[in-house]
Amino acid sequence: MNVAIVDDMATECEILRSLLKQYEANHQQTIEIKTFHSGSELLEGYILGRYDVVFMDIFLNSENGVDCALKLRQLDEDLNLIFLTTSSEFGVKSYDVRAADYIIKPATLEKLSRALQYCKITESQNMLTITVTTKHQQLEIDLSRILYADYQNRSACIHLKDCVIPVCGTFLELSKQLTAYPQFMSCFKGIVVNLNEVRELSNDHLILKKGEQLPVSRRLQRHVQRQRLSLSAGSLRGNAYE
Template identity: 25%
Template sequence: MNCIIVDDEPLARRAIEILIEETGGLTLLGMFNSALSASRFMEDNPVDLVFLDIQMPKMTGLEFARSLSANTLVVFTTAYTEYAVESYDIDAIDYLVKPIELPRFQKAVSKALSYHALLQGDFNTALVEDDYLFIKSDRKFFKVEYKDILFIEGLKDYSIIQCENQRLITRMNLKNIFEELPAGSFFRVSKSYIINMLHIHAFDNNHVHIKGNEIMIGNNYRDEFMERVLRKKKSL
């Protein structure tokens, strides 16, 4: 997968370059000190993945990300945590806070490689029933009961259904699949995630924790989520 680095700090660019060298599946095409120079390069060169800083002069990483093609994936790399929620509203693959450790970087790359394969192929369709989904994958239909779903992640026109022991992709956008799910068990916590309330291990004002996964709560969804959780507690 072809990638570039966009960061106005030379040391930060070199640090990410080293991480890429120690990670498989990536071909680094170039490094750029501004979004404008990266944009010019991308006019003539296909780029699958951008490692993108946020605070840069003239054009911020968030502004640049909004201008990219839907087929170009973004991993934000920044020293600031306060842009995390906004980054997920842009459908970023991941949000890495500097200094970035190799295992965390490789986890983000693995996710990007999976999404890249998803965008390149015609993966699955889904059949929605009362208590379960049938997901078509590799010429087979897999039955997935709602109670086994941990969360569902959206990317463009696809949804990734994450269960404890399997991960399935369907060609349905998150909005459409959410409308088919039982409202009592599932809740949309951000533009990119639906969670199964039955599997919440812990939560705070910004995140929900499910089976070792930390899922961001979007600003526009937080109040309703908290009200829903408190209402369920009162009914117990």
């Protein structure tokens, strides 16, 4: 589970981090935690699906946590939001952004556990992911969100359904990570495609479900077609690859 804490008080961030680590130990669930001291810091360069849960303080130093949460909700419809507040009278504000719950400070393990129970994170936890490093941070990306990966402007890039992410490291390293799964295959030099996202295959190119065209080398065309047929027939598909 990937979690972000947004609170301008370093001590409050540390309290919540400690509680999350206790929750992690009790539930035998890995939790990656990143802290931010303002909403604008979190929103800058935000990538859809980066976090499963965001804990947002309502009273930030020079910002309104609810306003920040509204902007965040516009970027990520499926995000689980949990507000941190000093008074229950502000709990009603959580409904404006469809927050999962709110925690009245001081946070406790009981309050934290209750709030996380309201979050819908089971499905995302079952998805297969790869971990890559960008210029600013490590990202865990669901395989189902990836259309293809390629090499451009001297950088390996992952093309998601909603954005393009340049990643550190070589394209060969990225390619090996992806082609370890049967739905990913090289179709041209410097391109690895998610075959589950392919709508049509012709002699020299393939068309993705979103309409984008990618080249296919003659040498690899038969292999790509055979792999597509295997996937559609279900011989390589299992719950792990859905």
